[in-house]
Amino acid sequence: MVTGPATGVSTAASQWGSYFLRTIVPPLVLFVIVLMAWDGAVRFWGIKPYILPGPWRVLSAIVSSQEELTKAFLLTGGSAVVGFSLSVLVGTLVGCLFSQSTIIRSSGYPYAIFLQTVPIIAVAPLIILWFGRGFGGVVAVAFVISLFPMIANATAGMVQIDPDLFDLFKLNDASRWQILFKLRLPNSVPSLCTGARTSSGLAVVGAIVGEFYAGYGSKHFGLGYIIRLTTDQAKTDALFAAVMVSTLLGILIFGVVSLISLTVLARWAPPEVGERA
Amino acid sequence: MVTGPATGVSTAASQWGSYFLRTIVPPLVLFVIVLMAWDGAVRFWGIKPYILPGPWRVLSAIVSSQEELTKAFLLTGGSAVVGFSLSVLVGTLVGCLFSQSTIIRSSGYPYAIFLQTVPIIAVAPLIILWFGRGFGGVVAVAFVISLFPMIANATAGMVQIDPDLFDLFKLNDASRWQILFKLRLPNSVPSLCTGARTSSGLAVVGAIVGEFYAGYGSKHFGLGYIIRLTTDQAKTDALFAAVMVSTLLGILIFGVVSLISLTVLARWAPPEVGERA
Amino acid sequence: PMNPANQAGEGAVKTADGKTLTPVEITLNWFPEAEHGGFYAALVNGYFEEEGLAVTIKPGGPDIPVVQYVAAGQTQFGVDNADKLLLVRAQEADAVAVLAPLQDSPRCIMVQAESGIKTFDELAAKPKFTLAMNPGQPFAMYLQKKLDLSKVTVVPYGGSLVPFLTEKDFGTQAYNFSEPFNARKQNANPVNLMVSDLGFNPYTSLLITSRELIEKNPELVQKVVRASLKGWRKYLDDPHGTNTYINSLNKEMGMDILDFGVETLKPLCEPARLPAGQLGKMDPAEWTKLSQQLVEMGALEASQSAPEKAYTTQFFEAATKPEK
Amino acid sequence: MEIIQRSSSIPMSAITPDSTSSAGHETPLIDVAKVGATRANAATGPLIDVRDLSLRFSTGSEILAAVNLEVKQGEFVALLGPSGCGKSTLLRVMAGLIHSTGGEVTIDGLEPASARKNRHPLAFVFQDPTLLPWRTVRDNIRLPLELQGVPYAEQMKAVEASLPLIGLTTADATKRPRSLSGGMRMRVSLARALVTNPHILFMDEPFAALDDVLRQQLNEEVLALSRQKQWTCVFVTHNVAEAAFMADRVLVMRSKPGAIARVIEVPFAHPRTAALRESAEFAQFAGQVNRELREVMSW
């Protein structure tokens, strides 16, 4: 009832083809439609570039500073990935800790929320003081910003367990560690995946914001630097170009995380119920 | 197996008392410990107040600008709550839409991620151009920042459904609407609650960031304004006072959302498995 | 709801004594500070009301797109700097400067006296020096072009004074009447290196409006300019009432910093070279120079640069013409 | 028990008790003329027709191979077979919930899905209770009626009527599935299928979680009801006596891959009462089915 039965002739190739048709083509089609609507709107209402530059202007800005954007993409992407990985790691560890008792949980949660609600500008000096400017500082900001969803989801996944399973472990005198590693942790995998999807996007924003405050030092420019620069110069088309590239980065990281989740979740979760026959 | 059996003599009062003991006291105790550690660290390493003011300085800053902070708390809180409510509403609607087909989902998701990865600083001018300055703009920023986790969680909740339940609805020729309202939507409630917990915190950050850019016009100052200004002036104790109040706001909103979730979830989810005998 | 028509100017406001006032909104580019004092003075002293105007001054904040607002008609008037105006105009935003209360730019690089730096050249030669400034701002581009900063680490300006206070060999972008004051309050000993001394000196706190409003309602613009000018004169002479008002708006902006601000502002508004009574004047040569500098540093394309369209002196001239 | 009457449902007078105890059910159970247009085809051929059905999950293993079976209008068929042989899967294929990878299934000449939508409303009791955890017992039972747009008052009447039939009290009706015992949950699931008064009823081990006494009671009640309403039933069970008591025909499946290995006509007349169970013929017949099952399992 779970995996749908294979259809008549289903070779790997045709499966890949249908995957392609269903998951790659529609977003592309919609993307073209959105571009056209955007262009149409800009032309029709005569929207001035300082309010919203048309897509062609943005595209040509992307092309003209291609090299710079590529470098920035890689640099910011690197920081985001490192910050995100730290979030996943630390978030999971904190989830493990929080799952150990309601007392720890209810005492610790406010500090986790603090991480989320503290405006980064207020702690940026502290972060820079501790982690230094450049890569370390940027990663730290990305980490702080993307940590909370991991904590929230890890904790939920480790605490919402079928009571029968819990009883089973207790009856076998499972130790705290065994309950953690053999029950809570695997049980939390689907939640961790949901959290990771949220966090991955936040890590990109975090890296960009981190670059606002920490930078990488002269000569190395991330996307945050370019966004800051073009904002100051009121170069809306270049700004949008940088924003587009940031979004691309976000979507890429998100996509990779989703793909990994799907693979991992094939073992865990009930399958998505979409349009069965 | 689900609700634990009541213990011997369990009056409402003693139940409340134990709730109090378990969920209010430990965080307070930890809070005191954290304050003491903070104070000790500041004294021991002789940390300069402009880097990290000691807790007493922050407390006295809170007390001295009590009135101003209260007003700012209410104003920022109002924007955050409105932005958050919009997120919950719109996130759920988008989740409903995304649950309708994988094609819609895979086409639309990149735009949802866009919302999350686009650096708010880059689009704040646009948002403010569109929604105006003041309350509208602040709410809009809070909304944009807190929307994604709602979309992600709403979609997950509406799509991860026991296939048998889905079959049951199909066998009764349930319409799309019926499946949506009687199956997907109620099934997504636990996820929505998780999403709301993440979003509520983000909405507070969003409101504060929004105030950096949109403000409320003269005489009305939110926490974002105070944070920005005290940062500029290196009044670190006043800054930390404002940060503390922001965190308090975040924890308050988070707490209310959690309480509502718990009440709602009593019907839905398996109970948390903590330390049963 | 893009680009709503200029509606703020329509509906009228009645005062208690029965006068009908025209509502006007002025949007600032930052939180209320001394650099906006003249406009507040006009408000506090009733100069706007004398002109039949009910003015609201809206504080700004970081990255607030004032010129865009003005061009889009979201606010009738705005306060922003000349370089920013030229840059946004290049994006087809037709906003026009009508009054220039500050002749000289307060923009400076603030360093610690302990670093021993007294000039830009010493700064550029200092090993392991860190300079915090927003790289895209024209003054920063100008510095990078004018000086050889290859030895210096340029980092983004995060809006916080703390790094300046904690590190000796650290410089930060500043306005010479606010950051140095705050730094001194934290027992630092700052030295200001004025960017204008290097030759980059855009008008600051310009009063800006849209071409559309100038064409549709020049009388209104005239009234605002006249009252603002009067306000600025008053502010430089007798700032106390105004500063009290700004302080009442915002407790964080203390009287001491405001009073310090006015003192610092006076030479910026009325430098020695300016003939008496010419407070608020704009010099076409300055605009041309600024425009050329922006083109040279690559912030502006030559084809987009039309400095003569960015300002008009007609309202200033009318306001300062001796009464017939 | 009052159950929603669909306008096209058969009047009680149309039911002719089947008094033949012969092996072949060649004569239609009901008088076609009186049944109305919706069931017209049933008279000429089997209502449910499974031909050469095969099924392979995408994981590769062959679950069903060359399954052939026919179920006539109003007939009660029991599916018996070793655990894991594919009974649940076969039921799902017949209901149109899974598509076969070979052969074909028709209901009244149509695809199961369209037959279900157009002429033959179908109810399914899943092997797991599959209740909506956020709804009370009452709201779970009335769900199908709600989905079909039956007025609220009638929904409630039908639910109220169904409770005693499945042995639950009005107090139980306001509980949520979480605080029900396993057997109670399964009974709620059964009630949810019964209230719809379907033409076709598929049941996957509805009584497995019940004690023998309640099970026998429910056997009798469901059988009587299905006869009275002329439901066509396919019924999966593990209990040989239950199959023998309720069914007109017992199909024994073998496994790996699943296929029908034996078809045994049940020789008892209707109405069947508790007394039948105590009779010597019954014991003998059940013994025979048991032996056939054993044989199939040892293949």
Added chain:
Amino acid sequence: MEIIQRSSSIPMSAITPDSTSSAGHETPLIDVAKVGATRANAATGPLIDVRDLSLRFSTGSEILAAVNLEVKQGEFVALLGPSGCGKSTLLRVMAGLIHSTGGEVTIDGLEPASARKNRHPLAFVFQDPTLLPWRTVRDNIRLPLELQGVPYAEQMKAVEASLPLIGLTTADATKRPRSLSGGMRMRVSLARALVTNPHILFMDEPFAALDDVLRQQLNEEVLALSRQKQWTCVFVTHNVAEAAFMADRVLVMRSKPGAIARVIEVPFAHPRTAALRESAEFAQFAGQVNRELREVMSW
């Protein structure tokens, strides 16, 4: 079937087949002297002792009231009763998984939880299979051994030995619970309990999802195993014949609130074989139990 031998387990030679078919099991089943210190108390009193137990959920309703029962070392007790009467709940209380709100439960004189930890390892087959969805069948079965720190090779040996006993193949062993049928899942759950070779085994309807043939086979195997290993078993079932076949004593529960209404000693000698089921005495005894159950239900 090879099952992990705990060092304190009883040597085979210690088992004295119980040849009395009398009603009262007054004499201990095993020779205490040979059993070793860990089971010393069992001889002098019941191993499991439930006194005046009552339970009320926080929702308010009284689930169990004044339950009294004793289970001796090595005894096999069946719990029979109407659905929802509290059988599962009682089992959980005896295992120390729920605390009673009145009365007391002791195992070998200790609280269930500490008895379980110190002297009497306990296994529980839940009414639902409760498998870990992310583990294969094999890894689910070996879970308890893994938790107890048994070496991997021994775990695998025990799992391999258990598979044929529950009628699964090596191919099935690599599947995940999702792609198992309902009955297969339940059998995996049973195997998971059996591999631990517990002193005390609680089973909550382990065979409900199985066909009669497999059920009878498993009845025989589990019974033989429990006799051989001297397990003390409490067994919930709905099937009267199953209770009669396996148990030394049948407890019939009534509901609202749950309590023991009848205690019926089973008069059949061990070892019991398939032939017993066909005997007249067996049919007669099962009929008697059935009648008692019916009486209890009609209260």
